[in-house]
Amino acid sequence: MSKIICSALSFSWSDGTPVFTDLSFTVGTGRTGLVAPNGAGKSTLLRLIAGEYEPLGGSVSVDGVLGYLPQTLPLAGEPTVAQVLEIAPVIHALRAIESGDASEEHFTVIGNDWDIEERARAELDRLGLGGVDLDRTIGTLSGGQIMSLGLAAQLLKQPDVLLLDEPTNNLDRDARRRLYDVLGDWKGCLLLVSHDRTLLDRMDRIAELDHGEIRFYGGNFAEYEAAKQSAREVAEKNLRSAEQELKREKRELQQARERAARRASTGARTNADIPRIIKGGLQRRAQESAGKANTMHSQRLDVAKAKVDEADRALREDQTIALSLPDTTVPAGRTVFHGQRMQVRSLFAGDGIDLSIRGPERIALTGANGVGKSTLLQLIAGLQPPDSGLMTRADGRVAYLSQKLDLLDLDRSTMENLESAAPHLPLSDKMNLLARFLFRGDRAKLPVSVLSGGERLRATLLCVLCAEPAPQLLLLDEPTNNLDLTSVEQLTSALNAYQGAFVIVSHDDRFLADVGVNRRLELANGTLTEI
Template sequence: MLTLQNISYTHSNKDLLFSNISLTLNRHQKAALIGHNGVGKSTLLKIIAGKAKPSGGQVIAEATPYYVPQLFGQFDQLSVAQALQIEEKLTALEDILKGYVTEENLTLLNDDWTIEERCQAALRYWKLEEVALTQPMATLSGGQKTKVYLAGIAIHQPELVLLDEPSNHLDFAARKLLYDFILSSSCALLIVSHDRTLLNLLDTVYEMSKRGITTYGGNYDFYQEQKQLQSNALQEDVKSKEKALRKAREMEREALERQQKLDSRGKKKQEKAGMPKIMMNIMKNSAENSTSRLKGIHAEKVGSISQELQELRKELPEVDKIKFGFDHSTLHRGKVLVEAENMNYSYGKAILWKEPLSFQMTSGERITLKGLNGAGKTTLIKLLLGELAPTTGTIRRADNKAVYIDQDYSLLQSELKVYEQAQQFNQSALQEHEVKIRLNRFLFSKDTWDKPCGALSGGERMRLILCCLTISNHAPDIIVLDEPTNNLDIQNIEILTSAINEYQGTLLVVSHDQYFLEQINVERTINLK
């Protein structure tokens, strides 16, 4: 169905993005394409779809791919029908039904007499009945735009479908429709996604890296198991190499001590024997050369083992390199932090919630906040944080420190450099070198310290916020996360998951990622209607 042979891509500035990318996708196969942000997954999909040209290699496709991009802003000036490339066919059908049976109209329609029925059925499946085919794409939300393009699959009925982060803008209900489609579809699918529930519906995982494509013959859980086995083996290799390095250094020290003792004894014997000075100098030079050779042999061995250890450590998963250090000493599990009674909020005369809200939030709880778009999730968060006051009812907040991490990571100041931003959270007066050690723990090496926060990727911003929270020393009583996984690749989602699972305070999460919610052990749900 699809074969990629040694595909490479170079940016216009001559920077190589990837090379040696080869894979085969069979008919009806459903595969994931995963890899770190920036490795080139979206670019590869564009190459397969014919939207970008490779610098080298060959794409062989037995069918024309149907491509659902990650971003849709470039289609805002088009109507829904134009974006789906069906406007001319629909116009031709309309003209024919009106009696204008021309050669041009028949050619445009191409005997596709069911195009209207398929459009209606597809929009109905994706709950887009209110969306007209003549409607401008600019008037639709991000989720609606995604669903329009997903509806195009049933309209065009392709044999090969390429999806780039299809669940990013979808709510729970729309994700369920997407999962059902994937399970029931008979077309070949190649999907870039960080939605691990979706990834578990697929039968193959292609991992893309600088080394090329590695194939795992199973779903995402199977891939994780295999990666864990590799990680465990790598950890053992690292421990073994560390042990070998310690032993080599010990042998180097012992050998040099023995050599020094032999040289000292030899010198004393020479002096007692009254050996001529010229002969003593020759013997001294010989001993020094011998010691120098010995040092060289051991230094070479130590250096070789040290280099091998360094290379092994580079292969460790990033999540294994990160060291967290939240101070939880001020958190008291079970303390009531927030209590709402018959609370509601109104914009003008319109009351937000059909029924007033009454609930408690206690220290250490893990809560998810659910509701359709417009249900008032953001408003409730502002009420919890004290940024708004309820219109009716009451909300009582114990003295607490809360941190709100939104999708844009607006806790960070774009104009500040990474190190400057870290210092903004340095309330415990850590020394400069200690702050830099913390940055290193969160994978910010020396060459990133002067990088503006505005130039960081989503994953880097998330890691910097986590780092800043540890620099501030005391863990917040409440962390509010608003769609935290939307802009992250799988690696950074795992880093975030590890950090959250170490955190002992109260967690309130807005997320459509059910897999993530399960991984962080959410205990209860507040549903807004």
């Protein structure tokens, strides 16, 4: 049976920062999704299993042939498709023999792979690359096609164990569906890292990497979420119970001290005529008794405080964004954007495309990679002038979030960027908004350049959604790319609080459903159509 076994695995970065300490787990046959926040070590763990990193301690063993697809293919120069598939020498030998060269070295190179070209074309066809020639250089392929090509290369190895790191990154909807089908047929051991919840819902189990430990949950991602929610409800109940116990212990300690004080006062009056030596003994015994009672109650109070701290820690990592954005409201009948016969670089068919956005519409803009979706967003935002056509925008701010999240001043803090975006907002309101977007204490004062991807997204959303004036049209280009699951949930919360119109380019169907998309447009063959 194909499986991965990690025993007492330890790994640290070159500066001594620990990533894993004595991590042990086994992944057997079946499809396992590995989830954790960005920076927790998911990709590092895959690289350790793949042998790209050497552990400082412990061991990794893989039963069977291993295939590994990283987020970014390690490609040098301009290799051909055949070179990426690692079959170029065999193809060369086959063609040499076909041309009459029967050198023994060609037969040695081919081995048992006489059908390698047919198998390669079959894998390419499964992944939507059937029309791609083996001699084609990858510089002519899109990012999504390169990712699919990388997967085809691993599948050609006929691996028993397959590691995939964010395999749906850069894939359009059709390419994602083909990937889902391929993995649905998988019979070996699969361990994948992904923030694609549709893909994670096709897993047999979920492995959660948390603070250097792995916990396994049977079932798909939806069942994992249900289990986590149940655990959270238990943690909330435990916290309430611990807080009540703490209040009770504080009350009993205060009452015990008051009783001891009353007894001491009464004893002093009662023992006024008792000889001094006897009185001293009585006082010592009374003090010892009171001290023991005080110690007992103090210990119980410490235990109660510890229970509160433990229960609170179970909930402290709640990363939910909760806010209200009334200033972003757009009246239902208002046209916020209207474009007629828009054309740029002959990208669109005929005289160009038409588009109207009215009221608080929530629009999903879909289409294959490279058809012009990002260009259309830039036209709507006014960042790309049309070569021809007419465009009108209603009064009100239009905000555009590119894939690069490059709206903020990287050298300034989140607080300073917010001050620039909303200069008239009272300081108390700014601090409240920072907290609602989970920037508390020193995190709000750090330069944006040192923030994680998820933090930078939150900082950008904060400064865009809470700006003066508030945006009434929001344009987002692949906003979930490279985000961890927590960040996707935070983005979803923020967009559900937003009351204006938005247009989102995304291939993530689950995300689009969660943000309440009520209109879908598809850009294909230069034509924009309602779907």
